[in-house]
């Protein structure tokens with residue numbers, strides 16, 4: 457959320473500078489949201505970001521209707537009716553978008569969701585074109601006529617709806633914890649601020665631009681994560697490793713790590729527990745390997761890059777990583793355990809059964825880059841050979857290529 461909030465605060469600074477722009481510059485600024493919106497739509501489709509696509513369309517439709525129909529005073533009944541209705545329509549549609557699960561884009565998905573967003577705006581645009589809106593003024597309920605707090609222009613109903621949408625967005629963010637959900641919350645708040653400060657000049661251009669920039673950043677960051685971050689463990693993946701090794705220079709040590717007897721975990725406890733083990737190993741390695749970077753190489757294999765370190769220094773850190781994992785009490789959760797942690801504890805106490813713990817160990821093969829290595833692949837190959845040696849010598853140990861065998865270590869902690 458923090459970069460988004462900073463971006464929005466930056467908006468306040470930019471707004472104070474907008475008065476100095478010439479008329480032509482202000483006109484040109486008006487083209488920015490459609491351009492950014494078009495770009496965001498292309499990127500959302502390319503990177504399968506359905507909910508961000510719908511939010512872009514929601515924001516863009518709102519902006520276009522404001523630009524086309526709301527450029528004169530709100531004291532005109534037609535304008536007031538349109539403004540009041542739009543300030544309900546936007547949060548209502550965001551509320552709908554919040555609840556949609558992210559399942560990627562398909563033409564069926566688009567046919568099901570896109571008309572919901574566009575039809576509301578189309579309805580008000582047709583009504584405005586046919587001069588019907590002013591006739592609805594007398595029928596407006598009090599909740600839409602009375603402003604929540606002077607001098608802000610949001611009605612009581614609009615404030616309530618924006619508050620509900622923001623709150624639900626925050627709750628969903630708490631559970632799903634995705635970047636897209638954070639982006640949706642910030643955009644809802646930004647548009648609420650835009651409508652509340654609607655009388656300020658260029659406010660709709662500025663807020664729409666900032667909202668679309670935020671969507672673009674989110675889509676790009678999400679696609680970066682998809683390409684470089686391993687979804688299960690949250691560690692950088694193989695592609696990120698290749699990038700790191702390309703820029704690691706000539707002085708580094710590389711460690712190949714493999715979980716011992718991992719197949720047995722899967723066979724005994726199931727694939728889900730296997731995944732839990734992978735997550736635990738990843739997070740413990742990340743914490744213990746201070747000064748080095750951990751990657752998921754693939755399957756149950758990890759790689760540690762010790763930049764600027766020789767094998768002697770690297771094996772000290774590798775040993776710390778290995779002993780930390782060997783000492784970690786991996787709790788195996790019963791598939792039938794209750795969701796609630798407290799209930800689970802009570803049940804175990806009653807049955808006199810404690811939660812199963814399993815010992816997880818890893819083997820590590822290390823290789824320092826020397827002149828003899830043609831490229832990083834040669835270093836990986838040799839580290840793999842050291843790993844193979846560690847497995848053959850009984851597992852749960854670290855072996856370094858250039859350190860004499862007596863220095864091969866096996867921890868007393870295991």
Ligand SMILES: Nc1nc2c(ncn2[C@@H]2O[C@H](COP(=O)(O)OP(=O)(O)OP(=O)(O)O)[C@@H](O)[C@H]2O)c(=O)[nH]1
Pocket residue numbers: 688714715716717718719720722726727728729730731734754755756847851
């Ligand atoms: N749960 C889970 N299992 C995986 C994943 N990727 C690979 N595996 C499993 O990891 C196991 C790897 O086993 P092996 O390479 O035979 O070796 P091992 O059992 O770890 O034994 P040693 O390496 O000889 O100590 C296989 O059963 C794979 O199915 C994953 O993402 N999740």
